[in-house]
Amino acid sequence: MATIETTLFSLDAIAASGQVFTWRRARGGWLVACGRRRCLVSQKGDAERGTVCVRRADGGDPDGDELAFWCHYLALDVDYGKILGELAMPAEVAEVGAGIRVLAQDWWDAAVSFVVSQNSNIVRIQRTMDALLDAGGGCVPEPGQLAALLGDEAFATGLRLGYRRPYLEALAARAQAWHPARIDRWDVSLEESMTELEESPGIGPKVASCICLFGLGYLEAVPRDTWIKRAEREHHVAWDARWGGIQQQFVFAWMREKGRGK
Template sequence: MIEFALRTTGRQIDLDSTLDCGQTFRWSKDGEWWKGVVRDTVLFLKENSDGIIVRSSSESLLGRDVYSGIESYLGLEDDLQMIRSTLEKRLRAFDLKVRAVSEKALSEASGLRILRQDSFEMVVEYILSTRNSIPMIRWMSDRLSELFPENRIDFCGESYYAFPSLSQLKNISEETLINLKIGFRVPWLLKLFSKIEKESYFSGLSTLTVEEKLEELTKHDGIGYKVGSCVILFSYGELSAFPVDIWISRVMKDLFAFSGSTKKLMRFGMDSFSPYGGYYQEALFRYYRTHKLGRDFK
């Protein structure tokens, strides 16, 4: 086990907001600790007065040493003060209700950061997210990982499972996926696993523009603008992305009296709150979900 203190002085972060806002699925809170699996590394995180105590099962994280890897993963390079200031300027174009609700949402999410997660894992998990709840996405991701005993990681007296590689998933059967209650998403995943030769395909998309990333990702079955936007935001760090799910559709109707297709709503969010639409979206998503707002806007 590797344990170290990550100082976050001047770089505000709230682990509760960051890890429980719907952008990631394999984390859970146990007392003071957040425990999760980031691709093939088990991490325990706990906040203290100076920053974050990190416990890691590995010396590396997503291709970096664990020290720089955790800073990148947690989005600590983002200037939250500048992001907040920019969004407040964008909001001046809207009426008092929009500004008041947005101010509350941004304040309650003041320490929320956009994670930089593994692109292949994000593609699979966000395909699973289609018409699904966060607890079920977590359950499916964990059960999918547990299919491979060789991926077991024993850490601090508990057992965890790394997320499977593409080469492992290429050998998975339709029956096995059906037994995981993946349902109508099964053909999408099987086609993805067979069509993509190497995981480097996904990392290679990092050099493309936002529009090019979306165009490439949406060529695959099961990846529409919602899934594609989530992947480019939470994996590639394209902070202008504005994913639209049922909650954000409700927000658009409630706050902006605006409705339409996923693409239309996505474009509105990206154009109105560039270059930080993703941070605004997450703040609104968390606020409406936490306070159970907008349920009358179907």
């Protein structure tokens, strides 16, 4: 087991933030999947200051490369104190979102998750993603495997995808011979990546921006759902040009909390 001292970090806040659907509760923490990798993570302490424990999915100790991978995935190599200081969000927003960080997810995991997520709720999304994780041996099925699974009528019907099914089928077919240009070249602009992603049927600006933020490292990308549009309309939120995606996660948590209070 490897331990990492943390500040401004909360596994539970991240899990509840709506950005990731490849985590499952396990052994006092979370069983996390990213691409073909899996690990067990747990936390002691709180969002202000704590300790994160990382183990391999089989319970063994991660080696140095594995630990570096998971530190990057969990955004523990990003100075959130500096970023949040520059964002200067209202105290209420910062408090509600305490501990949230934007994960560096696998782009394919994010793409599948957010195509599944359209016009759905977190419980239904997680149920569908859990079925896909089970079918993929604990990881999101790769494009060829996903295409085969969706071709199995009984399995596909059980996913209850509705109108999303052909969108996921089209994405799986396309991704067998393609991945976003951002994977190879980090100088690809957000606008270029959005356009490329939106060439897939069923991927519009909201889903494309989610993939860009959560799967391709564009921390300026701002997915705009109902809560975020309401924040813009009612609270005149303006998005930071560099860290708008991080800001969005805090505003999203704040708006949902305000909504629950009504």
